[in-house]
Amino acid sequence: MIQGRTKGRDDIQHSILIVSASEQFDAVVKKSLKNFITIDRVSSVATARRHILERYYDLVVVCAPMPDETGEEFVLDTAERCNASVLLVVPQEVYEDALDHVTDHGVLVVSKADPPNHIDKAIRLLTAMQNRLHQLEKKTLTVEEKMEEIRIVSKAKILLVEKKKMTEDEAHRYIGKMAMDHGVSRKRIAEQFIEDI
Numbered sequence: 001m002i003q004g005r006t007k008g009r010d011d012i013q014h015s016i017l018i019v020s021a022s023e024q025f026d027a028v029v030k031k032s033l034k035n036f037i038t039i040d041r042v043s044s045v046a047t048a049r050r051h052i053l054e055r056y057y058d059l060v061v062v063c064a065p066m067p068d069e070t071g072e073e074f075v076l077d078t079a080e081r082c083n084a085s086v087l088l089v090v091p092q093e094v095y096e097d098a099l100d101h102v103t104d105h106g107v108l109v110v111s112k113a114d115p116p117n118h119i120d121k122a123i124r125l126l127t128a129m130q131n132r133l134h135q136l137e138k139k140t141l142t143v144e145e146k147m148e149e150i151r152i153v154s155k156a157k158i159l160l161v162e163k164k165k166m167t168e169d170e171a172h173r174y175i176g177k178m179a180m181d182h183g184v185s186r187k188r189i190a191e192q193f194i195e196d197i
Helices: 023-029 045-054 072-081 094-104 116-163 167-180 185-195
Strands: 013-021 035-043 060-061 084-089 107-109
Touching: 013 023, 013 045, 023 116, 035 045, 045 060, 045 072, 060 072, 060 116, 072 084, 072 094, 072 107, 072 116, 084 094, 084 116, 084 167, 094 107, 116 167, 116 185
Parallel strands: 013 035, 013 060, 060 084, 084 107
Antiparallel strands: none
């Protein structure tokens, strides 16, 4: 297990699954891993499939071919079923075919004949994409939480208007004042009021 930090305000730590039968390839990949808390390595696609079912990975890197299959079907399945970014590294002679077969499914392909720094650049690109995905997920959660708060506060305001004969502005101010007086969120005050009615 290797720990690292990404640049920026958020400390996003990534996990990677390396699917490879080559220790030399593993060494090349591991040199590129500066932001990874979890690095798992397996030497067969069958074992990789089990790992994917058992845990979440940000990146999956496959050095094809594997002893039990070419690896192309595995990367297609992974790209379809998981949110992981996927890198397929193939021999030069099958590079064009692999590129045609998997690229439209979101899999990045690099040739083994390329300089090792191409793998590093591919991993950095995929890591940056994962960082963006994590940030978008956070923003989505924040928006969903805000929408939930608005829904609950609006429901409480309607009840205040109906039961306490307040105007909407009075209900709005009442919830805000109660939240300030008690040092809690407007949502919490609204939930409490809804529970008490």
